[in-house]
Amino acid sequence: MNNHAAVRPVFFVSDRTGITAENLGHALLTQFNAIKFEHHSLPFIDSEEKAREAARTINRVAETSENQPLVFSTLIDDVHRRIIASTHAHIIDFFDAFIKPLEEELHTPSSRAEGLLHGISNEVVYMSRMDAINFALKNDDGASTREYKHADVILIGVSRSGKTPTCLYLAMQFGLCAANYPLTESDLEKGFLPEALQPYRDKLFGLVINAERLRMIREMRRKNSEYSSLAQCQKETRLIRSLFEQEKIHNIDSSQISVEEIATSIIQLMKINRPPIY
Amino acid sequence: MNNHAAVRPVFFVSDRTGITAENLGHALLTQFNAIKFEHHSLPFIDSEEKAREAARTINRVAETSENQPLVFSTLIDDVHRRIIASTHAHIIDFFDAFIKPLEEELHTPSSRAEGLLHGISNEVVYMSRMDAINFALKNDDGASTREYKHADVILIGVSRSGKTPTCLYLAMQFGLCAANYPLTESDLEKGFLPEALQPYRDKLFGLVINAERLRMIREMRRKNSEYSSLAQCQKETRLIRSLFEQEKIHNIDSSQISVEEIATSIIQLMKINRPPIY
Numbered sequence: 001m002n003n004h005a006a007v008r009p010v011f012f013v014s015d016r017t018g019i020t021a022e023n024l025g026h027a028l029l030t031q032f033n034a035i036k037f038e039h040h041s042l043p044f045i046d047s048e049e050k051a052r053e054a055a056r057t058i059n060r061v062a063e064t065s066e067n068q069p070l071v072f073s074t075l076i077d078d079v080h081r082r083i084i085a086s087t088h089a090h091i092i093d094f095f096d097a098f099i100k101p102l103e104e105e106l107h108t109p110s111s112r113a114e115g116l117l118h119g120i121s122n123e124v125v126y127m128s129r130m131d132a133i134n135f136a137l138k139n140d141d142g143a144s145t146r147e148y149k150h151a152d153v154i155l156i157g158v159s160r161s162g163k164t165p166t167c168l169y170l171a172m173q174f175g176l177c178a179a180n181y182p183l184t185e186s187d188l189e190k191g192f193l194p195e196a197l198q199p200y201r202d203k204l205f206g207l208v209i210n211a212e213r214l215r216m217i218r219e220m221r222r223k224n225s226e227y228s229s230l231a232q233c234q235k236e237t238r239l240i241r242s243l244f245e246q247e248k249i250h251n252i253d254s255s256q257i258s259v260e261e262i263a264t265s266i267i268q269l270m271k272i273n274r275p276p277i278y
Numbered sequence: 279m280n281n282h283a284a285v286r287p288v289f290f291v292s293d294r295t296g297i298t299a300e301n302l303g304h305a306l307l308t309q310f311n312a313i314k315f316e317h318h319s320l321p322f323i324d325s326e327e328k329a330r331e332a333a334r335t336i337n338r339v340a341e342t343s344e345n346q347p348l349v350f351s352t353l354i355d356d357v358h359r360r361i362i363a364s365t366h367a368h369i370i371d372f373f374d375a376f377i378k379p380l381e382e383e384l385h386t387p388s389s390r391a392e393g394l395l396h397g398i399s400n401e402v403v404y405m406s407r408m409d410a411i412n413f414a415l416k417n418d419d420g421a422s423t424r425e426y427k428h429a430d431v432i433l434i435g436v437s438r439s440g441k442t443p444t445c446l447y448l449a450m451q452f453g454l455c456a457a458n459y460p461l462t463e464s465d466l467e468k469g470f471l472p473e474a475l476q477p478y479r480d481k482l483f484g485l486v487i488n489a490e491r492l493r494m495i496r497e498m499r500r501k502n503s504e505y506s507s508l509a510q511c512q513k514e515t516r517l518i519r520s521l522f523e524q525e526k527i528h529n530i531d532s533s534q535i536s537v538e539e540i541a542t543s544i545i546q547l548m549k550i551n552r553p554p555i556y
Binding site: 008016017018019020022023024026027028031032033034035039041043044070074076090092094095097098099101102105106108110111112126130131133137140164165168169172173220258259260261263264265267268276 | 286294295296297298300301302304305306309310311312313317319321322348352354368370372373375376377379380383384386388389390404408409411415418442443446447450451498536537538539541542543545546554
């Protein structure tokens with residue numbers, strides 16, 4: 001018995017970043033939470049030499065582990081795939097599983113071209129994502145409202161409700177231009193939208209959060225301050241909920257969901273016509 | 279004949295964000311670049327009612343399209359999957375294809391739990407990603423060097439070589455704390471590393487870029503300026519290459535690759551022990 005006894009090694013093998021392989025692999029492995037997996041990434045396997053090196057790495061782990069390794073592969077090149085298939089591992093080959101059935105269904109041979117995802121094969125789409133990141137940074141935290149006419153969405157919410165990470169994710173993943181504007185206590189006490197936001201009512205999307213979680217997040221930033229006190233968090237979260245209700249602003253509770261989920265919900269609720277992911 | 283004649287409708291159906299379904303679906307579809315696909319996302323299909331609504335949407339498109347729709351699904355619930363399977367579409371079911379073989383290989387039933395990826399099922403991992411985003415924002419563009427001791431990596435390069443988007447991606451996707459420091463012409467002319475960076479030599483990673491591409495990117499920011507002139511871009515890119523060589527700084531050319539590829543390469547070349555993607 002060695003110390004790998006309870007652990008199952010998992011490899012993610014790809015000719016490019018491996019991010020797709022790893023994402024889907026994890027989605028599958030999270031369905032087996034009784035098993036402990038040990039993750040290894042092998043990206044950029046784009047030559048025979050690298051495929052052989054990867055195979056040696058997998059076999060070395062296979063020899064010292066009680067459990068046969070799992071290999072999730074998005075390799076496309078047939079020679080490289082055969083090299084990986086010859087290892088002492090259980091292979092889960094995404095392209096093998098789907099490309100052949102798709103070729104039949106689409107009555108077209110596939111191009112077998114490597115690394116078309118997560119590259120910059122489409123320069124225009126790529127540059128629009130980079131521009132969107134710059135837009136999010138320039139229009140973060142109410143820093144400027146001059147470019148709001150170019151925004152796809154303007155997030156509003158109290159400090160630390162998740163606006164900035166959501167804007168950056170909308171930019172990075174979907175190429176959307178997202179600005180954000182923090183509503184302060186004095187904004188909220190007025191009981192109506194700040195003047196700077198009123199012309200952009202159709203682009204506004206609100207984030208709400210429960211007071212307990214807000215307190216926890218604010219405590220990490222400014223410990224034992226009035227800003228992070230439960231009373232202050234309760235006051236702001238109550239006021240913002242009634243503002244959103246009164247002004248009929250689409251909104252979502254960010255307390256229990258991730259930036260990926262918040263971003264996807266915003267696109268859905270605002271019916272934003274986003275480009276496909278590339 | 280209708281105007282959908284040459285277009286193949288594609289649906290991405292998921293009980294959560296659908297980002298995994300869409301990423302892998304695109305990786306597969308980019309192998310068929312002779313065909314024009316029309317993308318539809320159906321996220322958050324987590325009830326029988328929503329599954330029936332999704333099935334109606336798919337069937338409506340199927341009726342008006344010359345081509346049978348493709349459906350990429352990461353649904354887990356058996357009832358919801360059966361509803362989608364009954365549509366007039368060609369179904370590519372990721373879980374069906376892999377979960378059963380994995381159950382056999384792992385000798386364990388899967389938990390059939392929905393939405394374990396891209397949620398905040400693991401609070402600690404999620405908060406560390408959010409902290410990493412804040413770290414990237416606070417340590418962007420040499421704004422502060424006080425937290426460099428906590429950085430996993432410090433990117434250095436000339437203005438507009440891709441440092442900021444790469445830092446944000448490292449944070450968002452991998453939860454890594456990445457700072458960045460711009461090397462100005464006067465830094466470069468000195469011919470050695472700025473003093474502020476010298477204690478962190480092991481964490482430095484350089485981005486280089488070719489002069490033509492740098493000129494193009496800078497032109498978008500400041501048109502017809504000295505900053506964006508070819509002569510200036512040639513000078514800076516030449517000086518930074520020799521600095522990296524002389525100081526033996528790991529570096530990569532960002533001209534032809536995406537932030538995903540830059541980030542993955544940095545992790546690999548710096549041997550950064552990153553957590554798995556969740």
